Amino acid sequence: MLGVACVHWIPKGAIPHVPFELGLFFFLVLTGYLITGVLLRDRDRGESTGEPWRAKGLKNFHIRRGLRILAPYYVAIAVAWVCQAPDVKAALPWYLTHLTNIHFALDGWVGYTSHFWSLAVQQQFYLVWPFVIWWVPKRWLIPAMVAFALIAPVSRELGFFPQSTFKIPDLLPGTACDYFGIGGLLALAVHRGMPLDHPWLKRAAWLGFAGFLVCYVRQELGSPIPYVCLFQQSMLSVAMAGLIAAASIGFTGWRGALLDHPAVQHCGKISYSLYIYHNLAPLICGWVFPWVWKPPLTEGYGLLPRVIAVGYLTWQLAWLSWRFVEMPADRLKDRFTSRS
Secondary structure (H helix, E strand, C coil): CHHHHHHHHCCCCCCCCCCCCHHHHHHHHHHHHHHHHHHHHHHHHHHHHCCCCHHHHHHHHHHHHHHHHHHHHHHHHHHHHHCCCHHHHHCHHHHHCCCHHHHHHHHCCCCCCCCHHHHHHHHHHHHHHHHHHHHCCHHHHHHHHHHHHHHHHHHHHCCCCCCCCCCCHHHCHHHHHHHHHHHHHHHHHHHCCCCCCCHHHHHHHHHHHHHHHHHHHHHHCCCCCCCHHHHHHHHHHHHHHHHHHHHHHCCCHHHHHHHCCHHHHHHHHCHHHHHHHHCCHHHHHHHHCHHHHCCCCCCHHHHHHHHHHHHHHHHHHHHHHHHHHHHHHHHHHHHHHHHC
16 A cells, blocks of 8 residues: 555655555455455355355345445545546546546546556456356366466457557456456465465465566566566466465564554554545645645655655545445445345
């Protein structure tokens, strides 16, 4: 979350190029892991009843996801509209229908609301994945997930989408399939009994990270490795799967103490709303603290007070969203799904 915030809060060129967006890719792999685990457990429960269960299960799944994800999202869209975010006013249907990734792929990046592309991809994944996990025969789940993950390097790198049509083809749904698919493969392996501390998982994670690092450096130097670069993000996804496994086991020492700190726990609790509002906060800052956009706060060390102001406003908005939108929606979700 903090890495993605740096991308949007700090002007390009102010700091050396660092792949701060790695946190976003971790989020997508984590989504694949968590949602696949939920769906696999739902399938086991449904099949154990011996009765038709998929239709009801699909309804409950989307109700739970809708109340957890969509309620805060639409409130944020309303805030963006009130604050006159330019693209929301000009292209509102794309935002309301969770097609912003396709909108940006066609028209290019926009200010203040560009981060919504990842939430659109996530929502598109929710529409497809239950049919994979619940309708594919169990013996074919691994081949199906591998095939799903392979969609990404093919569609992302092989140029099926011409630049004349799409300005940023990397934002199309197929380009995120390896994040979700590899996260799903980890969930399936764990569901079938693989321990999270399996040595082969650790080796695969480190090899994946090493492969990603080599590809990334070569890409930055302008000499990508032929064919291997097609799987750069897939290798990163494997590394992220290993990190998810390590985090699920738990950290000790200073890392464990840091993650157990109340401030970090609080940020984790409101992390979804932090993500939603972190890119809207600079826009809202222009209304609340207009001085942050004037010299000397536009360059050099003057950026620090501006980042602090935007960060504080992001936290305030996220806390309000968690307290008055997410918590009530969670209570409604639990009550509604228990009756269904």
